[in-house]
Amino acid sequence: MRTDQVEYLTFSGWGDPPTDLRPALDGDLSCDVAVIGGGMGGMATALRLAERGRDVVLLEAEFCGYGSSSRNGGQIAGAPGGDLRLLTLFTHKKMPGIVRLAENAGRYVEGLIATHDIDCEYVPNGLVWGAVSPIQMVRVKTFAAIFKRFGGHGQVGTSEELGIPRSFVGGMRENVGGMLNPRKLTAGVRRAVLASGARVFEGTKVIDVRRRHGAVDIVTANGSVHANSVVIATNAYAGDWQTTPKNLSLPLYVIEAESEPIPADKLAALGWTSRSGVITQHQIMTHYRLTERNTLVFGVRRAERGPAYPLPTNKTPDPSLVRDLAKAVDEMFPSLAGLAVERAWGGWIAITASWLSVAGRVEDNVYYSIGCNGHGLCQAPYIGSLIADLIVDGRAPEDLDVVWTDTNKFPPIVLLDPVSLRTIWALDRVGDAVNRFVRTTRARWRTRRGSGRRALAPIDGG
Numbered sequence: 001m002r003t004d005q006v007e008y009l010t011f012s013g014w015g016d017p018p019t020d021l022r023p024a025l026d027g028d029l030s031c032d033v034a035v036i037g038g039g040m041g042g043m044a045t046a047l048r049l050a051e052r053g054r055d056v057v058l059l060e061a062e063f064c065g066y067g068s069s070s071r072n073g074g075q076i077a078g079a080p081g082g083d084l085r086l087l088t089l090f091t092h093k094k095m096p097g098i099v100r101l102a103e104n105a106g107r108y109v110e111g112l113i114a115t116h117d118i119d120c121e122y123v124p125n126g127l128v129w130g131a132v133s134p135i136q137m138v139r140v141k142t143f144a145a146i147f148k149r150f151g152g153h154g155q156v157g158t159s160e161e162l163g164i165p166r167s168f169v170g171g172m173r174e175n176v177g178g179m180l181n182p183r184k185l186t187a188g189v190r191r192a193v194l195a196s197g198a199r200v201f202e203g204t205k206v207i208d209v210r211r212r213h214g215a216v217d218i219v220t221a222n223g224s225v226h227a228n229s230v231v232i233a234t235n236a237y238a239g240d241w242q243t244t245p246k247n248l249s250l251p252l253y254v255i256e257a258e259s260e261p262i263p264a265d266k267l268a269a270l271g272w273t274s275r276s277g278v279i280t281q282h283q284i285m286t287h288y289r290l291t292e293r294n295t296l297v298f299g300v301r302r303a304e305r306g307p308a309y310p311l312p313t314n315k316t317p318d319p320s321l322v323r324d325l326a327k328a329v330d331e332m333f334p335s336l337a338g339l340a341v342e343r344a345w346g347g348w349i350a351i352t353a354s355w356l357s358v359a360g361r362v363e364d365n366v367y368y369s370i371g372c373n374g375h376g377l378c379q380a381p382y383i384g385s386l387i388a389d390l391i392v393d394g395r396a397p398e399d400l401d402v403v404w405t406d407t408n409k410f411p412p413i414v415l416l417d418p419v420s421l422r423t424i425w426a427l428d429r430v431g432d433a434v435n436r437f438v439r440t441t442r443a444r445w446r447t448r449r450g451s452g453r454r455a456l457a458p459i460d461g462g
């Protein structure tokens, strides 16, 4: 792929910021519940609270949808992230709940889209765990067996059966979820929140949360909110907080890139009939998906550890990482080699030690839902809506139990320092090189056998 004319974006390739920003907080006010952070998590929390009749204030540092909720791959996943073998080993009892939560989160976002009539190009065509080699296919089958054992729904098949490009050996398609445009989704949810009665303040960065006389004071540059309870939904920016548990998550910067539109003949030749998004089975996955305008969006493959808090807000992808991603496309889809990468962008994700979402409460009225890892597009809002129900009903919905933690301290998260991240990336590439070697050798061997047969045929037949 050509990477000489890439537009590097500080926001998202999926759309632009809103033009009707809500005014920043100016002065002091009181409310029942305050929500900090206007991503999918915070917006869904505020929306649900407003729908259930609560007096809610939403405070967002930039604009609702500014964070990774608008920048991601747009893949509604219906299965948990992380290594299912390790999860089974360490959280065996919780596995049915973890699987159920993942599927319910996908269904929740589908419901949100339908209820609020959000045009976000959603196609419920399922995310595929794609195998780029026979070894990855073994991993897919192992994971699929675990997923199904604990109640998950998916379909294992060859690339042909799943309608994904033949450069994949095969994979497993999740039955719940699909592909959408995440910026259109956040714009639609923002519209719903603004119409809901929730009081929304954009351009309002919270600088402190103080507990006072059983209530909470939330401090911003030009005013404060006095609330009975607060929900912190600031995702990877959570390191700013003294109130939430230490080592809850680490910020990683991951990137997305988008090609120019793929010519119709090349697209047809890929055999991508299902148009399902595909994630590879590398330690740090790469994902590929098509968009409504027939471009290819692909991402991740490498992750950068965030520096100290506060995280930089205007970061753009490192061009060398975009070239590395483009190389992945060249290797996977050689027929797209001449295509140009048009734009690239990135965002911060909060990674937890288990790679599972985490939510909890500090004392009795500071709630948080922070680390939804790479599956937060549906899990962050679903968990946010469950926290809203907990606040209103006083008891936790069943799915919330799965991610709930009462601990105030987490052990430090290991293997996510820059050297380890680089090593994991290098090991993935060694795996790719071995796979390419095996494929090429097999292909040569088949050709030789084939030409040998052709050479013999006239003699045999003659």
Ligand SMILES: Cc1cc2nc3c(=O)[nH]c(=O)nc-3n(C[C@H](O)[C@H](O)[C@H](O)COP(=O)(O)OP(=O)(O)OC[C@H]3O[C@@H](n4cnc5c(N)ncnc54)[C@H](O)[C@@H]3O)c2cc1C
Pocket: 036, 037, 038, 039, 040, 041, 042, 059, 060, 061, 062, 063, 064, 065, 066, 067, 068, 069, 070, 071, 072, 073, 074, 075, 076, 077, 204, 205, 206, 207, 233, 234, 235, 236, 237, 240, 254, 255, 256, 299, 346, 347, 348, 349, 369, 370, 372, 373, 374, 375, 376, 377, 378, 379, 380
């Ligand atoms: C490149 C990329 C690809 C991804 N791909 C996928 C995918 O395909 N599928 C999937 O499920 N997930 C994916 N994810 C993860 C997913 O996007 C996130 O888990 C999810 O969007 C998190 O939502 P959120 O509401 O918790 O956080 P965010 O959307 O990040 O929102 C947090 C908000 O808090 C605000 N904020 C922070 N600090 C303050 C403060 N002090 N005061 C007020 N406001 C504050 C921020 O401005 C921001 O708007 C991806 C993430 C990235 C970056």
